[in-house]
Amino acid sequence: MIDTAIVFPGLMINVFVDRSIREDARTMNAPFATKPAFRPSVCPHDCPSACSLEVEVLSDTRIGRVRGLKGQSYTDGVICAKVARYAERIHHPDRLTEPLLRTGPKGSGQFRPIGWDEALDRAAEAFLAAERQQGSEAIWPYYYAGTMGLVMRDGINRLRHAKKYSGFHDTICTNMAWTGFVAGTGRLAGVDPREMAESEIIVIWGTNAVHTQVNVMHHAIKARKARGTPIVAVDVYRNETMRQADHALLVRPGTDGALATGILHVLLRENLADRDYMARFTDFSPEFEAHLALRTPEWAEAICGVPAAEIESIARLLGQKRRAFFRLGYGFARQRNGAVNMHAALCIPTMLGAWQHRGGGAFHSNSGTFGLRKTMIEGLDVIDRSIRKLDQSRIGDILLGEPHALRHKGPVTALFIQNTNPVSVAPEQEKVKKGFAREDLFTVVHEQFKTETAAMADLVLPATMFMEHDDLYQGGGHTHLMLGPKLIEPPGLCRSNHEVIVGLARRLGAEHPGFDMSPREHIDFALVQAGKGSLEEIEKEGFIDTDPPFERAHYLAGFGHRDGRFHFSPNWRKVPLANDGLMGPWETMPRFPDHWAVIEAADDAHPFRLVTAPARSFLNSSFNETPGSIRREGEPHLMIHPEDAQSLGVVEGDLLRVHNPRGEVILKTTLFEGLRRGVVIAESIFPNAAHKGGRGINTLTGSDPAAPHGGAAFHDNRVAIAKAFSSEACPRT
Numbered sequence: 171m172i173d174t175a176i177v178f179p180g181l182m183i184n185v186f187v188d189r190s191i192r193e194d195a196r197t198m199n200a201p202f203a204t205k206p207a208f209r210p211s212v213c214p215h216d217c218p219s220a221c222s223l224e225v226e227v228l229s230d231t232r233i234g235r236v237r238g239l240k241g242q243s244y245t246d247g248v249i250c251a252k253v254a255r256y257a258e259r260i261h262h263p264d265r266l267t268e269p270l271l272r273t274g275p276k277g278s279g280q281f282r283p284i285g286w287d288e289a290l291d292r293a294a295e296a297f298l299a300a301e302r303q304q305g306s307e308a309i310w311p312y313y314y315a316g317t318m319g320l321v322m323r324d325g326i327n328r329l330r331h332a333k334k335y336s337g338f339h340d341t342i343c344t345n346m347a348w349t350g351f352v353a354g355t356g357r358l359a360g361v362d363p364r365e366m367a368e369s370e371i372i373v374i375w376g377t378n379a380v381h382t383q384v385n386v387m388h389h390a391i392k393a394r395k396a397r398g399t400p401i402v403a404v405d406v407y408r409n410e411t412m413r414q415a416d417h418a419l420l421v422r423p424g425t426d427g428a429l430a431t432g433i434l435h436v437l438l439r440e441n442l443a444d445r446d447y448m449a450r451f452t453d454f455s456p457e458f459e460a461h462l463a464l465r466t467p468e469w470a471e472a473i474c475g476v477p478a479a480e481i482e483s484i485a486r487l488l489g490q491k492r493r494a495f496f497r498l499g500y501g502f503a504r505q506r507n508g509a510v511n512m513h514a515a516l517c518i519p520t521m522l523g524a525w526q527h528r529g530g531g532a533f534h535s536n537s538g539t540f541g542l543r544k545t546m547i548e549g550l551d552v553i554d555r556s557i558r559k560l561d562q563s564r565i566g567d568i569l570l571g572e573p574h575a576l577r578h579k580g581p582v583t584a585l586f587i588q589n590t591n592p593v594s595v596a597p598e599q600e601k602v603k604k605g606f607a608r609e610d611l612f613t614v615v616h617e618q619f620k621t622e623t624a625a626m627a628d629l630v631l632p633a634t635m636f637m638e639h640d641d642l643y644q645g646g647g648h649t650h651l652m653l654g655p656k657l658i659e660p661p662g663l664c665r666s667n668h669e670v671i672v673g674l675a676r677r678l679g680a681e682h683p684g685f686d687m688s689p690r691e692h693i694d695f696a697l698v699q700a701g702k703g704s705l706e707e708i709e710k711e712g713f714i715d716t717d718p719p720f721e722r723a724h725y726l727a728g729f730g731h732r733d734g735r736f737h738f739s740p741n742w743r744k745v746p747l748a749n750d751g752l753m754g755p756w757e758t759m760p761r762f763p764d765h766w767a768v769i770e771a772a773d774d775a776h777p778f779r780l781v782t783a784p785a786r787s788f789l790n791s792s793f794n795e796t797p798g799s800i801r802r803e804g805e806p807h808l809m810i811h812p813e814d815a816q817s818l819g820v821v822e823g824d825l826l827r828v829h830n831p832r833g834e835v836i837l838k839t840t841l842f843e844g845l846r847r848g849v850v851i852a853e854s855i856f857p858n859a860a861h862k863g864g865r866g867i868n869t870l871t872g873s874d875p876a877a878p879h880g881g882a883a884f885h886d887n888r889v890a891i892a893k894a895f896s897s898e899a900c901p902r903t
């Protein structure tokens with residue numbers, strides 16, 4: 171929901187910029203070229219932790235060590251290992267350093283270097299030709315959160331709005347999760363995660379925090395050490411987070427709604443609910459109570475697999491604690507019923523009245539709290555609402571001309587891609603690859619590496635990395651706004667996203683004052699216009715903590731809905747976040763928390779449920795090019811219960827054919843006992859090319875839009891599994 175997320179503030183920065191020198195960061199860095207030192211920065215990757223960093227600058231082109239900033243109290247000096255090793259990514263020998271023009275057939279990997287002027291001229295000519303032939307909507311700027319910097323990530327929208335190019339309904343990541351949360355609270359905001367220090371119990375639901383946002387785990391474990399706070403985790407396999415929890419609830423994929431509803435039943439039945447709070451702050455009703463009366467722990471057990479006795483004991487444990495903190499992740503919402511499940515889990519702290527207490531309540535994302543003014547970055551003042559928006563996750567259908575996906579308008583004939591690698595990460599890869607192979611499609615990819623998407627391009631442009639440009643970052647998983655300044659020079663001819671957008675805008679005749687502003691001016695404008703200080707102030711302070719007052723964060727002045735109440739009974743048609751109309755099968759969404767049986771359930775032909783959870787050392791498809799991460803993750807593999815393996819006649823290391831109607835993938839067997847039978851896990855995202863046969867995990871995932879507003883259900887797949895005869899016999903593409 172990059173589109174609708176308005177920004178916010180929090181910064182960390184030492185003053186090391188000579189402010190008399192405007193914008194030109196090349197000059198900015200000169201004073202440090204001879205003086206290695208740790209400089210403040212921000213991790214730009216697509217991760218809720220958005221860590222404040224300190225980077226050892228060795229020269230004006232090289233960095234050394236990277237560590238977490240101690241002074242930023244959410245980061246608290248802790249970052250993940252892959253970013254601590256960042257030197258191996260930023261100084262990687264395979265980085266793109268010059269513009270490349272395709273010389274061989276599409277996807278052949280044959281390119282020749284060209285200069286920037288020629289590259290931008292060619293891109294602009296192709297976009298203008300596409301516009302002349304099919305209209306402006308034939309061009310589709312396609313981007314995502316490879317960098318979370320607001321200027322570099324979202325500037326592409328200024329070009330698309332100014333040129334009336336096809337819009338972007340960003341569904342690949344947050345849609346079901348955010349919708350489910352906002353359905354309850356009315357706002358995408360939660361309790362400051364640092365309050366975990368005061369929690370009496372911490373529930374980490376549907377996020378493998380040890381892999382995907384280390385700081386959650388850091389704060390939870392600190393609370394356990396300091397005051398014995400128990401940690402509860404809910405997941406579909408015994409991952410690292412589950413292993414570190416005091417209570418690990420192992421659910422079947424896509425059944426968290428049943429578990430949550432069963433817990434709600436027990437809370438009411440055993441008088442553990444805070445009825446007074448519910449009467450004052452929620453839409454709690456006799457109908458809801460009657461609904462819950464039928465959702466017994468035994469009912470829940472039959473669906474989610476967690477024994478009824480365990481559901482009861484967890485409900486009782488929660489009922490005894492006033493300060494219950496629920497950290498709700500994205501993972502459990504990547505199911506076709508994900509929005510319903512997110513909302514159901516969120517109902518538990520609400521029924522407990524936990525929001526009233528410090529260390530109590532829920533947190534999913536703070537992305538709705540920042541309120542920065544992005545008019546100049548995104549060109550919000552020149553939006554034409556009649557322009558179609560295309561669903562990011564359905565890029566395969568769109569490129570293949572499926573009329574519904576195209577919204578019954580003309581084809582897409584030109585793509586301009588920044589910060590995303592759809593030829594690895596988008597669902598229904600067979601369609602995606604066919605679409606990218608279209609001869610009549612002109613594709614420009616601006617990248618740091620020759621990704622699988624770049625390999626399909628007509629024109630590849632080399633991009634800077636975060637330490638090579640200035641940008642502003644907001645902590646989706648916390649409360650800080652942070653500045654990431656340029657620290658070193660980029661290699662070769664790399665240019666930032668902003669420079670490329672401005673270069674294209676000039677050639678395309680796109681007009682907007684934002685094209686004449688530098689990144690630092692954009693940052694300043696976004697802050698000043700929102701009343702959140704200024705660039706200069708942020709540089710002085712280092713970072714801004716935007717933590718809202720207790721009453722607001724805890725919704726004590728009312729929830730975000732018009733009636734000021736938390737909605738146990740959401741109006742799914744009118745969740746405030748909806749920006750594109752209804753897309754998934756919303757008509758039959760349940761009225762109250764429940765198990766909504768729309769997942770891709772296993773059947774006789776496809777008896778396994780596949781979850782494509784994130785690998786620790788990759789971040790989406792990023793870092794799957796760095797030696798440290800490749801070494802740690804090994805080969806693409808499938809975690810399978812030993813008894814399931816036995817019934818298939820396979821042993822550790824055997825190659826498996828994993829397939830469904832969307833395609834087939836070859837994976838190596840890893841026996842793993844921390845799974846329910848019938849559930850398999852493929853930690854992701856390896857390149858397609860890392861798999862025998864060249865087909866990656868997203869061959870198996872679906873792009874059908876989940877309810878109510880679209881989104882890809884990456885962890886909701888039924889598959890069949892068979893032993894592959896031998897690696898030599900595997901088909902090759």
Ligand SMILES: Nc1nc2c(c(=O)[nH]1)N[C@H]1C(S)=C(S)[C@@H](COP(=O)(O)OP(=O)(O)OC[C@H]3O[C@@H](n4cnc5c(=O)[nH]c(N)nc54)[C@H](O)[C@@H]3O)O[C@H]1N2
Nearest residue numbers: 377378381382405423424499500501502784786788789790
């Ligand atoms: N190392 C690493 N870090 C990352 C990423 C990465 O790829 N690797 N990706 C980044 C991005 S873009 C995002 S959006 C965040 C996402 O981070 P998370 O919120 O952690 O979400 P996911 O990574 O999708 O999945 C997390 C967990 O959800 C579990 N899960 C799947 N289905 C279900 C279910 O039905 N019920 C329950 N209870 N659990 C389920 C998976 O087993 C997995 O352990 O992480 C970011 N950080």
Ligand SMILES: Nc1nc2c(c(=O)[nH]1)N[C@H]1C(S)=C(S)[C@@H](COP(=O)(O)OP(=O)(O)OC[C@H]3O[C@@H](n4cnc5c(=O)[nH]c(N)nc54)[C@H](O)[C@@H]3O)O[C@H]1N2
Nearest residue numbers: 314316317343589590591595616618633782790791792884
């Ligand atoms: N099977 C499976 N698939 C998934 C998921 C899953 O859990 N399972 N998770 C999904 C989710 S949540 C997400 S968010 C998507 C993310 O998928 P992607 O958007 O592909 O994710 P990233 O790897 O974060 O970033 C993509 C690229 O951005 C480039 N990049 C970084 N910074 C810059 C920059 O400043 N300029 C330019 N031009 N390029 C830059 C990087 O080099 C990288 O190749 O994947 C989704 N796909």
Ligand code: SF4
Nearest residue numbers: 213217220221250253
């Ligand atoms: S935990 Fe996330 S935000 Fe922090 S350094 Fe690692 S990838 Fe970056």
Ligand SMILES: [Mo]
Nearest residue numbers: 216342343344
């Ligand atoms: Mo994501």
